Amino acid sequence: MKKPVTIIGAGLGGLTLARVLHVHGIASTVYEADASADARAQGGMLDIHEENGQLALKDAGLFDEFSKLVYPGGQQSRVLDRHGNVLFDHPDDGTGGRPEVQRGELRRILIESLPSGTIRWGHKVKAVSSLGGGKHQVDFADDSKETTDLLVGADGAWSKVRPLLSGMKPVYSGISFVETYFHHADTYHGQTAKAVGGGSLFAVAPGKGIQAHREPQGVLHAYIALKRPEAWFEGIDFSDRESACATIAGEFKGWAPELTALITNCETAPMLRMLHTLPVEHRWNRVPGATLVGDAAHLMIPSGEGANLALYDGAELGKAIAANIEDIETALGRYELELFARSAAAAVGANEIMEVLFGDNAPQSLLDFFAASISA
Numbered sequence: 001m002k003k004p005v006t007i008i009g010a011g012l013g014g015l016t017l018a019r020v021l022h023v024h025g026i027a028s029t030v031y032e033a034d035a036s037a038d039a040r041a042q043g044g045m046l047d048i049h050e051e052n053g054q055l056a057l058k059d060a061g062l063f064d065e066f067s068k069l070v071y072p073g074g075q076q077s078r079v080l081d082r083h084g085n086v087l088f089d090h091p092d093d094g095t096g097g098r099p100e101v102q103r104g105e106l107r108r109i110l111i112e113s114l115p116s117g118t119i120r121w122g123h124k125v126k127a128v129s130s131l132g133g134g135k136h137q138v139d140f141a142d143d144s145k146e147t148t149d150l151l152v153g154a155d156g157a158w159s160k161v162r163p164l165l166s167g168m169k170p171v172y173s174g175i176s177f178v179e180t181y182f183h184h185a186d187t188y189h190g191q192t193a194k195a196v197g198g199g200s201l202f203a204v205a206p207g208k209g210i211q212a213h214r215e216p217q218g219v220l221h222a223y224i225a226l227k228r229p230e231a232w233f234e235g236i237d238f239s240d241r242e243s244a245c246a247t248i249a250g251e252f253k254g255w256a257p258e259l260t261a262l263i264t265n266c267e268t269a270p271m272l273r274m275l276h277t278l279p280v281e282h283r284w285n286r287v288p289g290a291t292l293v294g295d296a297a298h299l300m301i302p303s304g305e306g307a308n309l310a311l312y313d314g315a316e317l318g319k320a321i322a323a324n325i326e327d328i329e330t331a332l333g334r335y336e337l338e339l340f341a342r343s344a345a346a347a348v349g350a351n352e353i354m355e356v357l358f359g360d361n362a363p364q365s366l367l368d369f370f371a372a373s374i375s376a
């Protein structure tokens with residue numbers, strides 16, 4: 001390849017690809033819309049799975065650094081009913097295989113592992129187009145442009161690269177999360193901090209739920225889930241913290257105050273995360289010189305897999321390119337064959353988890369799920 005591989009997006013998928021290429025002596029340039037590494041808060045904890053995310057970090061030569069980031073105790077899981085009664089409490093005994101790290105810290109070690117100048121911050125892609133013969137042009141918002149022999153879309157849910165390969169657009173899943181944060185929770189929100197415990201809390205019911213996670217330095221991070229149409233959420237003014245929190249809390253009347261405090265007492269403005277998905281079987285015909293990784297390829301309902309898949313896709317694509325450097329089309333074809341199969345399986349699993357969490361039989365379905373996972 002004459003030119004560096006062009007990667008759009010410095011999320012976990014794009015950065016892992018750039019790092020694995022670097023490990024194999026292959027240059028890349030990552031174009032990222034954000035102005036800098038710290039331009040945006042990177043959001044909560046991620047559990048990194050033995051079977052995908054951790055393998056990717058080993059391929060990236062960053063497993064030891066990752067291990068130093070692990071938050072002890074973070075794998076504890078608790079299920080409470082709406083009255084605050086503990087239905088299930090599984091401690092973090094260190095054998096869970098899904099250690100928790102802060103997303104921002106994981107992203108930082110990937111960024112720091114790349115040669116300086118690899119990431120071009122403040123480069124928002126406006127459009128991409130084919131020049132024929134496997135070459136592509138990338139147009140940026142500042143009217144600059146680049147041409148490339150190998151273009152990888154790692155630019156997430158609303159990828160600008162995806163339309164080169166697929167006509168599919170994400171559609172609303174029917175469920176959204178409202179995200180809230182609490183600092184110094186043990187001091188100022190003692191009952192709620194106790195209810196959450198040392199790791200994850202799930203208080204779920206048909207069509208709704210309160211999920212929270214403890215983060216380092218006494219932070220609680222909650223996702224309030226509601227199955228409601230887009231228009232229902234669009235009718236809420238999320239810039240008006242009090243009234244938005246009151247509307248969401250109104251959906252949890254009669255729930256224990258230590259749980260609803262995760263909605264009503266939040267210290268930061270609640271953030272709406274409308275959840276969109278691509279079809280479970282999303283795939284495309286081979287397009288010379290271009291492919292996708294992570295959410296750009298397979299946007300699914302959050303089930304704890306998305307970041308792990310992005311890491312894994314990045315590593316697998318990096319290795320496929322390195323193994324077929326003289327024949328990039330073979331590399332992309334092999335990578336996509338496996339990508340399509342694993343993402344379809346993960347998307348089916350993600351939909352099943354949504355049913356376990358918020359289906360008609362919740363929370364019993366979640367208790368059954370945990371019981372089956374522990375005995376497996």
Ligand SMILES: Cc1cc2nc3c(=O)[nH]c(=O)nc-3n(C[C@H](O)[C@H](O)[C@H](O)COP(=O)(O)OP(=O)(O)OC[C@H]3O[C@@H](n4cnc5c(N)ncnc54)[C@H](O)[C@@H]3O)c2cc1C
Pocket residue numbers: 008009010011012013014031032033034045046047123124125126154155156157158159160177273293294295296302303304305306307308309310
């Ligand atoms: C509410 C919520 C909770 C989640 N929780 C978890 C979890 O606990 N565990 C888990 O494994 N997964 C979780 N996920 C899924 C996970 O966040 C994603 O699957 C993962 O971040 C995908 O990584 P990515 O690198 O493909 O994309 P992203 O992380 O979205 O990164 C894409 C990058 O591309 C950049 N970009 C976008 N557009 C452009 C453009 N036009 N030009 C240039 N750059 C651009 C973005 O700024 C960003 O840096 C969650 C998702 C949501 C919505």
